[in-house]
Amino acid sequence: MSKISVKIKRKKSAKPGRPMPVYLQIIYCRKVARIPLGIKLSDNEWDEQEGCIRIPPGTPPEQVLHLYSLDSQIKERQQYLFNLIRFLERNNTLSVANLLSACKENEDKRSLYSFMEQLSEQFAREGKKATSHHYRSTLNTLTLFSEGKDIRLDDIDETKVKQLETWLIEKGLAPNTVSFYLRITQSCWNKAVKTGLIPNASSPFAQVNTRVEKTAKRAVEEKVIIRLAKLTDKELQSPALKFARDMFLFSYYARGMSYIDLAHLKKENIKGDTLTYKRQKTGQELKIRLLPEMIAIIKRYASNSRRRLFPILSDDATYINYESALRLQNKQLKKLGELVGVENLTTYVARHTWASIANQKGVPIELISKGLGHSSTKVTLIYIGLLDNPRLDHANDVVIYGKMKYKHKSNMNAFRYSDGYSVSW
Secondary structure: OOOOEEEEEEOOOOOOOOOEEEEEEEEEOOEEEEEEEEEEEOHHHEEOOOOEEOOOOOOOHHHHHHHHHHHHHHHHHHHHHHHHHHHHHHOOOOOHHHHHHHHHHHHHHHEHHHHHHHHHHHHHHOOOHHHHHHHHHHHHHHHHHOOOOOOEHHHOOHHHHHHHHHHHHHOOOOHHHHHHHHHHHHHHHHHHHHOOOOOOOOOOOOOOOOOOOOOOOOOOOHHHHHHHHOOOHHHHOOHHHHHHHHHHHHHHHOOOOOHHHHHOOEHHHEEOOEEEEEOOOOOOEEEEEOOHHHHHHHHHOOOOOOOEOOOOOOOOOOHHHHHHHHHHHHHHHHHHHHHHOOOOOOHHHHHHHHHHHHHHOOOOHHHHHHHHOOOOHHHHHHHHHHHOHHHHHHHHHHHHHOOOOOOOOOOOOEEEOOOOOEEEO
């Protein structure tokens, strides 16, 4: 039986001092193959004769630790190769081609990009199209960050994560967009740990912000909703603007339904007086009793020529088609906003407005959260957290003065304190 040779080599450079790649060299049955390790070392950090890393005199402590870490990685990869050789020998399938194939498969499993791609496809199969898109979008961003070079899951450390955060901030992205990409990357890393692809270690994301921050107020007052509903065809000027208005109102009437869910509604989602659908983002099923206003809008755009409830997307539309439809809707909503004196009227506003008005009218946070399809009240509180100032002012009046000093107009329920004073709540 032919002897197999496995050696650690470093590619030679014509320029002294230039870091060069280290690789595993395999020789078997007169066939030679190289397995790159993704590690580069300079001349003085490599012992050519012994085939191992060396620590040059005067090396700074942090570089010494780094070289020790690289040495451990090389030994780990070498040991993996030895184990693989023994396995193939036992099965009488040892060959250079099979070794390379098995090594590539292992590398793909440890690849952040390959793993993220797998997760994206898995979410798509589960019907979580929005989550699938979020992972793919994050993957595209990470590819730009690494300039097209793959990132190994076990190479993700605090330094790498901090570099990513800095890069995202320098790109001028909003804080919540930065935390979004970091949060998706963290979720991918956590899943890799859970599946055993990488060792369970302390999270490298501890020093970066992955929270959703409170954003500027997106909700409008109830009188704006009433004004939008009363706009005449003459005021709306065009069928396109009327359609955008109707979709905005339907979203509001349907407990702040997300536009992506609205766009994907089909006729079969309606059974009797109930609309049942699954959220594109999470796959969660929600049921809504149809209101007269919702039924009127459905009848206005009813058609036998399509499966979709509304003419937003074709039956075979892709996510890219949805993004185009979303841009068009927001463009029309901007014009609507000008008609009713509201800046930045977008599809998000309908959802936030339903939540804030429900909050103002005394609906418990837990019910608002369920109505929106949130997994917890944390996100719901971000939706309405900036809208509590009038209520807090009422409470402050009672604390400081023992009663309301100022009269506030409010639709909220009355709350009576034990000393006899009451505050609109």
